Amino acid sequence: MKSRNHKLFRIYGFPSFGLFLYLILVLLNPLERTFVSWESYGPFDYLIEFMLCTFYAMVICETGIQLNQWMSLFYSWDHHIYSRFPLQLLLHSFVLYCLIRIFFLFDFPVYFGYDTLLHRQLIIIGVIMSLLSTTVFAAEHYFYNWTAANTRSIELERYTNQAQLEALKLQLDPHFLFNNLSTVTALIDQQPATATAYVTKLAAIYRYILGNRDRDTIFLYEEMEFINNYLFLYETRYGESIQVNIEENKTMLRAEIPPLTLQLLIENAIKHNIFSKEDPLFINIYYHEPNTMVIENNKWLKAEGRAGTKLGLKNIKERYRLLGCPLPEIVENDEIFRVEIPLIITKNS
Structure with missing residues (x-):
């Protein structure tokens, strides 16, 4: 599979997805717990938490991109569609699970509320995002293949018609x-x-x-x-x-x-x-x-x-x-x- 250029997605998608993820985590938690935590926040705590959400969003997307390109080298979508999708989904989810486990080994201030509830929430979000990203990569592959096939068909028709015209010109x-x-x-x-x-x-x-x-x-x-x-x-x-x-x-x-x-x-x-x-x-x-x-x-x-x-x-x-x-x-x-x-x-x- 041809490697895609995800430069614009990395520039604009990671921060946007980080903000979206931040809002999701706020909405998932009870308001009382959220506001109690925010009462203890300092000026830079909001920025730090937003950066952590952006980093997690980047990890989700970047691991998906790299895993998709790596698997395409030896296990293409074309010949393994039915096994490639669940395999890539499981590998991506496993990688995110391991990274989340490593993240929670660090000691953060208690008022951040980084407890077992957040741990489970991040894992669930990671699995959902893995499912979405794997679906996107599969759809992207078949969309590009469909577009390329249409382009080849048009070019083939043009060259075939050219050959026919050359032959007709010869006969006429x-x-x-x-x-x-x-x-x-x-x-x-x-x-x-x-x-x-x-x-x-x-x-x-x-x-x-x-x-x-x-x-x-x-x-x-x-x-x-x-x-x-x-x-x-x-x-x-x-x-x-x-x-x-x-x-x-x-x-x-x-x-x-x-x-x-x-x-x-x-x-x-x-x-x-x-x-x-x-x-x-x-x-x-x-x-x-x-x-x-x-x-x-x-x-x-x-x-x-x-x-x-x-x-x-x-x-x-x-x-x-x-x-x-x-x-x-x-x-x-x-x-x-x-x-x-x-x-x-x-x-x-």
């Missing part, structure tokens, strides 16, 4: 459409069956993007079906200039990834590299270690590709971060560019 790009329509036109007379398949794949690409734009993650088998359609367009257009090898792993197809992750990486490889039939672009998609997919390509960068903005990679990393998953790892040298994508395993996987 005039050059992309012109190239695909030109390919279809050339295929209609020579290879009508291939032309039909080409149009079908192109339609499936649009259907996938529009149909999954509101999802944070998607099953890998759905993404792979989309990628096969997507690669069909490029392999038909470029022939042997682009060679893709995809390793089969049926056990991982129910894992999940953010939509369009593979598409962004493949598009990144095609966009930034020079390739030809003599020097093809090799794209390998395979699995490495538990729950990791690797997208790897040989590298021969275009001149403008050397200073790329890498917006696609940034988008993928941000979506993984907002999902609370391990971030993709990038390995790059003069010959290869490799991205290791963690696969998300859920109960539905």
